[in-house]
Amino acid sequence: MASISTADFKKGIFVTFKNEPHQIMEFQHVNPGKGSAFVRTRLKSLKTGKVQEFTYKSGESVEELPVETHEMQYLYPEGDGYVFMDNRTYDQVTVPKLLIGDFVRFMKENDTYQILIHEEDAKGNTVGGAMKAVTLETGAEINVPLFIKQGEMIAIDPETGSYVERA
Amino acid sequence: MKTWQRLKRNPTLWKQYFVREQVIKAIRSFFDEKKFHEIETPILIGNPPAESYLDVFQTTLLDRTRKGTPAYLSTSPEVALKKLMTAGIGNCYSITKSFRNTEMQSNTHNPEFTILEWYRVNTQYKTIMDDCETLLLSINKTLGDGNILKYQGKSFDLSKKWERISVKDAFLRWANVDLLEFFEMEKAKKICAKKGYTVASKNTWEELYNQIYLNEIEPHLGVDTPTVIYEFPGSMAALARKKPSDPRFAERFEFYIAGLELGDCYGELTNWKEQEMRFQEELKELKRLGKTTYDYDNDFIHALKEGMPESSGIAVGIDRLIMLFANVTNIADTMFFPIGDLFEK
Numbered sequence: 174m175a176s177i178s179t180a181d182f183k184k185g186i187f188v189t190f191k192n193e194p195h196q197i198m199e200f201q202h203v204n205p206g207k208g209s210a211f212v213r214t215r216l217k218s219l220k221t222g223k224v225q226e227f228t229y230k231s232g233e234s235v236e237e238l239p240v241e242t243h244e245m246q247y248l249y250p251e252g253d254g255y256v257f258m259d260n261r262t263y264d265q266v267t268v269p270k271l272l273i274g275d276f277v278r279f280m281k282e283n284d285t286y287q288i289l290i291h292e293e294d295a296k297g298n299t300v301g302g303a304m305k306a307v308t309l310e311t312g313a314e315i316n317v318p319l320f321i322k323q324g325e326m327i328a329i330d331p332e333t334g335s336y337v338e339r340a
Numbered sequence: 341m342k343t344w345q346r347l348k349r350n351p352t353l354w355k356q357y358f359v360r361e362q363v364i365k366a367i368r369s370f371f372d373e374k375k376f377h378e379i380e381t382p383i384l385i386g387n388p389p390a391e392s393y394l395d396v397f398q399t400t401l402l403d404r405t406r407k408g409t410p411a412y413l414s415t416s417p418e419v420a421l422k423k424l425m426t427a428g429i430g431n432c433y434s435i436t437k438s439f440r441n442t443e444m445q446s447n448t449h450n451p452e453f454t455i456l457e458w459y460r461v462n463t464q465y466k467t468i469m470d471d472c473e474t475l476l477l478s479i480n481k482t483l484g485d486g487n488i489l490k491y492q493g494k495s496f497d498l499s500k501k502w503e504r505i506s507v508k509d510a511f512l513r514w515a516n517v518d519l520l521e522f523f524e525m526e527k528a529k530k531i532c533a534k535k536g537y538t539v540a541s542k543n544t545w546e547e548l549y550n551q552i553y554l555n556e557i558e559p560h561l562g563v564d565t566p567t568v569i570y571e572f573p574g575s576m577a578a579l580a581r582k583k584p585s586d587p588r589f590a591e592r593f594e595f596y597i598a599g600l601e602l603g604d605c606y607g608e609l610t611n612w613k614e615q616e617m618r619f620q621e622e623l624k625e626l627k628r629l630g631k632t633t634y635d636y637d638n639d640f641i642h643a644l645k646e647g648m649p650e651s652s653g654i655a656v657g658i659d660r661l662i663m664l665f666a667n668v669t670n671i672a673d674t675m676f677f678p679i680g681d682l683f684e685k
Contacts, residue, residue, distance in 0.1 A: 204443070211551070
């Protein structure tokens with residue numbers, strides 16, 4: 174695991190918070206006054222899906238979790254999760270329902286999604302979050318995080334054609 | 341898309357942006373009725389007051405031979421108004437542009453912003469709390485919304501007394517911390533470590549204090565009613581005077597509605613020696629932080645030497661007030677030309 178500073182925060186990266194994996198949904202700098210600067214974040218727990226705010230001291234070091242993107246096919250719901258399969262390796266992972274939330278309404282069996290996987294430890298894989306291919310009004314296809322809902326405006330990087338943030 | 345383009349394509353947006361002119365008119369008529377003088381303060385200045393938590397914009401003033409003198413954009417109208425109070429103007433206010441650098445990437449900041457400050461001479465700072473209550477009610481009524489302010493699905497009855505809580509009581513109530521104990525650096529470190537915050541030897545007391553304040557206190561402020569939080573630790577006095585009966589605390593309050601910090605009030609420091617000492621400390625801190633430094637406003641120290649009347653005053657971010665009354669969550673949505681429209685990323 175790599176230590177990063179609050180100066181390296183980016184939307185969407187994964188960090189350890191209170192010993193649990195979390196994703197940084199948003200962050201902003203706060204200067205409450207003399208002798209101190211802070212970074213306020215919104216963190217989503219990958220275990221529970223719960224979003225909470227936490228304010229870090231500026232320059233504080235935080236463990237970043239490495240993640241890999243895997244193209245995976247959605248197979249079926251099972252218990253508290255949804256089962257996806259890697260089309261190359263045939264590995265299967267279960268994404269907790271809590272992480273997917275309402276987005277399940279836009280998921281179709283056998284469709285391919287981008288799943289972010291964080292290699293936790295010997296216990297195996299923890300699913301870190303997922304991206305979903307959606308069709309824009311223009312007809313273009315793009316991958317967005319699962320928290321994006323139908324009808325929402327999104328910002329797209331015109332050079333890479335990739336999702337940047339909610340607009 | 342720029343704001344003007346969005347307005348051209350979607351004329352229903354105009355209404356949200358016109359809240360600005362209504363709020364500013366309501367503020368003027370509120371203070372005019374109370375016979376306050378409205379003061380135009382300079383935006384281009386030679387000597388800012390020393391405030392280490394702010395980043396000042398620097399420019400250069402040229403004479404005819406193009407010989408330069410450092411010049412700065414004002415971070416607030418405070419010292420200008422205080423000089424005029426020393427001169428005898430009495431109660432006064434200013435609505436002006438102020439500039440604070442490095443304040444980007446935030447829904448509640450714009451490096452150029454509109455600030456309201458008002459001062460009352462021979463008045464205790466708690467009177468300013470009453471002013472805040474009546475001012476916000478008066479703006480709400482001008483906007484045609486009566487007593488009820490609706491913001492992001494919540495309703496605030498502005499005709500009712502606001503919640504008022506001291507910083508000490510807030511620490512006890514929401515963080516279960518005895519602030520008097522926390523004043524000792526070693527105890528503060530222990531308390532923070534026990535709560536699970538990272539504590540490093542380089543951390544200042546203010547960092548430890550603010551880590552608790554921001555994580556455990558602020559989320560409770562202005563939730564059900566507007567909240568005034570008062571009596572800050574003495575080291576955060578800025579330009580406020582110490583509480584005469586307990587100098588560990590400063591006569592300073594802030595007020596919050598729906599999580600927005602809207603105003604910062606001081607029982608004003610009038611002791612020139614203490615003010616000069618604080619400016620010198622702030623200047624050292626600016627250097628330590630590697631920020632733009634400057635010769636601080638010595639003319640203000642002179643004014644205090646001549647005798648500024650006892651007074652209380654407050655700074656209110658007008659753009660944040662407009663966020664509240666326009667029911668928007670991003671300060672950029674109150675401005676025709678937010679910083680993002682003016683500077684490409």
